[in-house]
Amino acid sequence: xxxxxxxxxxxxxxxxxxxxxxxxxxxxxxxxxxxxxxxxxxxxxxxxxxxxxxxxxxxxxxxxxxxxxxxxxxxxxxxxxxxxxxxxxxxxxxxxxxxxxxxxxxxxxxxxxxxxxxxxxxxxxxxxxxxxxxxxxxxxxxxxxxxxxxxxxxxxxxxxxxxxxxxxxxxxxxxxxxxxxxxxxxxxxxxxxxxxxxxxxxxxxxxxxxxxxxxxxxxxxxxxxxxxxxxxxxxxxxxxxxxxxxxxxxxxxxxxxxxxxxxxxxxxxxxxxxxxxxxxxxxxxxxxxxxxxxxxxxxxxxxxxxxxxxxxxxxxxxxxxxxxxxxxxxxxxxxxxxxxxxxxxxxxxxxxxxxxxxxxxxxxxxxxxxxxxxxx
Amino acid sequence: xxxxxxxxxxxxxxxxxxxxxxxxxxxxxxxxxxxxxxxxxxxxxxxxxxxxxxxxxxxxxxxxxxxxxxxxxxxxxxxxxxxxxxxxxxxxxxxxxxxxxxxxxxxxxxxxxxxxxxxxxxxxxxxxxxxxxxxxxxxxxxxxxxxxxxxxxxxxxxxxxxxxxxxxxxxxxxxxxxxxxxxxxxxxxxxxxxxxxxxxxxxxxxxxxxxxxxxxxxxxxxxxxxxxxxxxxxxxxxxxxxxxxxxxxxxxxxxxxxxxxxxxxxxxxxxxxxxxxxxxxxxxxxxxxxxxxxxxxxxxxxxxxxxxxxxxxxxxxxxxxxxxxxxxxxxxxxxxxxxxxxxxxxxx
Numbered sequence: 099x100x101x102x103x104x105x106x107x108x109x110x111x112x113x114x115x116x117x118x119x120x121x122x123x124x125x126x127x128x129x130x131x132x133x134x135x136x137x138x139x140x141x142x143x144x145x146x147x148x149x150x151x152x153x154x155x156x157x158x159x160x161x162x163x164x165x166x167x168x169x170x171x172x173x174x175x176x177x178x179x180x181x182x183x184x185x186x187x188x189x190x191x192x193x194x195x196x197x198x199x200x201x202x203x204x205x206x207x208x209x210x211x212x213x214x215x216x217x218x219x220x221x222x223x224x225x226x227x228x229x230x231x232x233x234x235x236x237x238x239x240x241x242x243x244x245x246x247x248x249x250x251x252x253x254x255x256x257x258x259x260x261x262x263x264x265x266x267x268x269x270x271x272x273x274x275x276x277x278x279x280x281x282x283x284x285x286x287x288x289x290x291x292x293x294x295x296x297x298x299x300x301x302x303x304x305x306x307x308x309x310x311x312x313x314x315x316x317x318x319x320x321x322x323x324x325x326x327x328x329x330x331x332x333x334x335x336x337x338x339x340x341x342x343x344x345x346x347x348x349x350x351x352x353x354x355x356x357x358x359x360x361x362x363x364x365x366x367x368x369x370x371x372x373x374x375x376x377x378x379x380x381x382x383x384x385x386x387x388x389x390x391x392x393x394x395x396x397x398x399x400x401x402x403x404x405x406x407x408x409x410x411x412x413x414x415x416x417x418x419x420x421x422x423x424x425x426x427x428x429x430x431x432x433x434x435x436x437x438x439x440x441x442x443x444x445x446x447x448x449x450x451x452x453x454x455x456x457x458x459x460x461x462x463x464x465x466x467x468x469x470x471x472x473x474x
Numbered sequence: 475x476x477x478x479x480x481x482x483x484x485x486x487x488x489x490x491x492x493x494x495x496x497x498x499x500x501x502x503x504x505x506x507x508x509x510x511x512x513x514x515x516x517x518x519x520x521x522x523x524x525x526x527x528x529x530x531x532x533x534x535x536x537x538x539x540x541x542x543x544x545x546x547x548x549x550x551x552x553x554x555x556x557x558x559x560x561x562x563x564x565x566x567x568x569x570x571x572x573x574x575x576x577x578x579x580x581x582x583x584x585x586x587x588x589x590x591x592x593x594x595x596x597x598x599x600x601x602x603x604x605x606x607x608x609x610x611x612x613x614x615x616x617x618x619x620x621x622x623x624x625x626x627x628x629x630x631x632x633x634x635x636x637x638x639x640x641x642x643x644x645x646x647x648x649x650x651x652x653x654x655x656x657x658x659x660x661x662x663x664x665x666x667x668x669x670x671x672x673x674x675x676x677x678x679x680x681x682x683x684x685x686x687x688x689x690x691x692x693x694x695x696x697x698x699x700x701x702x703x704x705x706x707x708x709x710x711x712x713x714x715x716x717x718x719x720x721x722x723x724x725x726x727x728x729x730x731x732x733x734x735x736x737x738x739x740x741x742x743x744x745x746x747x748x749x750x751x752x753x754x755x756x757x758x759x760x761x762x763x764x765x766x767x768x769x770x771x772x773x774x775x776x777x778x779x780x781x782x783x784x785x786x787x788x789x790x791x792x793x794x795x796x797x798x799x800x801x802x803x804x805x806x807x808x809x810x811x812x813x814x815x816x817x818x819x820x821x822x
Contacts, residue, residue, distance in 0.1 A: 099476070099477055099478065099479060099480065099483060099540050099735065099739055100475065100476050100477070100739070100743075101475055101477060101736055101739050101740075101743070102475070102743065103475060104475070104476075107475060167475045167476065170475060171475070358814055358815060361815045361817070362814075362815050362816055365815055365816060365817045370819065370820060373811050373815060373817055374804075374807050374808075374811070376811075376815070377758075377807040377808075377810045377811045377814070377815070378758070378807060380755075380810060380814060381733075381755050381758045381759050381806075381807070381810070382759075384733070384755045385729050385732060385733050385755070385759050386729075388732040388733055388735070388736045389728070389729060389732035389733075391475050391477055391732075391736075392477045392731070392732045392735065394475075395475060395476050395477040395478050396478065398476060398478065399478070409724065409725050409728050410728075412721070412722070412725045413725050413728065413729050416725075458714075458718070460721070461714075461717060461718040461721035461722065462714065462717065462718075462721075464721035464724055464725065465711075465714075465717030465718070465720060465721045466717070468721075468724060469697050469711075469717075469720055469721065469724060470697075470701070471697065471700060471701060471709075471711040471712065471717055471720065472701065472708075472709050472711060472712040473712065474708075474712045474713055474714055474717070
């Protein structure tokens, strides 16, 4: 057991630290500001081109073939520099590389990883949230293409995406989990309309809804076999729940460091409970950092697509919401008299127990698939 | 970074699991079985676990904080009624001061149990507490302030009163004010600030590991009960209201494992103050988590969970002592505020 950097890890850390000294874009905290989303692509490609993104993915698709624990070092250094977190798209890479053919992987992964092609994920629908398998978007074969009709929602980055990893019903005559297939659908075509959603903290650039009206996708863009969509979706959501895949550790550590700084400057202007909440947020963020080290270390034995991601998602949610509460506490009255950043951090934190599967769904999964309790 | 067990650590984990599986209590009635508990104590001694932190020949310990925490976790998980953390802390402290280990020795703690007692040159000036002493140990190390650090003194514990207290599996003895303080055994046993910090880090790591074990153990018992106990014609574990409590508990165990592993590794591997900070993060998290997990266990057991004969309260009680020992979560948050925010309000 060793939390210390290996020689190669230390070398990467030093290189990244030096690079960040000149290349930190100084963006506002993601999740709280449209400026972050507007410049996220630029940050992604800069990080990738400098050799600090996609470290654990295969070099044949643009990665570096390194163990997953290197990502924990990237998170550490991004947080220490106050830089934005790494882009959250590892779960799409896991889904495409687990279920896609070699040709699909070669076609799509390099652009996804390098940030040259932007992606969104079309899973949820207005009437298919927690009950994802009941989704109603259809893809009907028409010669060499499929024709897509339906309505997707909670689609992160839909406003800038070139591609949508779409889950659609291709066979209405089989049980609901078996009739789904996945596609890489081009977003820039007449049959696709994107509408931004304004979140409770005012951010408009993160989430959208997407309407498909006779949109077309080549049959060759199907990822996996017909009917494999549900399994692909489960691979993706398993990783969409993992803080190690999302890189959120850096975001929490950055917010906690900001709160620390505010308190250190004038400690006596805060009550005991406000300061204790900041200390607790630090404990929580530190827990998640160490937890990610442990989970990514376990990947040295192979990647597991199992239900462990639900545990990690719940832990991450508690962290984000502890940080949100600490920020709200420190802001005090400013959170209601100003559009303080703390207010936006807090409001955004409420989404963490919903996105990527609600906390209630995660608890169902932990109870039945990890604890082995009988399904109700 | 590779947080997986080495093969030796995995082997120790299995050995500790096997030994406690054979000899630790599995019911409240077992706690009265003195012959079993004596066999458990002998087995722990013969396994060499009490000596894990003795001098390995180069001034450093025979085994790391990680190994000691592996044993502490296994003992917590099985509510093993045997002294381990107490004697190991005493031997670690003795090594750091250059003293020979004393069989059966523990450390005298301040009344809040949050750190070692500071005593006068010749007598104690406040009550002190010998925590987790063995069946027949009569010595406790205590700290006499000297210069920039402390020297080790010894207080006899046989005159003390057995403290009632929460934990039914470990012994605490209250030593009255005015207990004689003897020299450390002929030599001058000085303990510098850094050595005391590393020792504190070990205490935080071992109490965190014990809490982790207690949470894991009580959750196993409770999940098994929820799968078996039936109401409304179905196991109570099939109801989401119960499932969600247990799922949250499982998450808290996993988070606690991550912080606890790091704290146990940090004892020997980080700078002294950083090792203490790692221990404080772990202890703050594990103490809060353990209380929630143990309370969940009582709740899911229903009425039976509130009776003496149900083993669940043995875990809860053990967790209460491990939480207080070296400071509970509130204390750790104050200490972290001191370190990170420069705030000293509320600290003794």
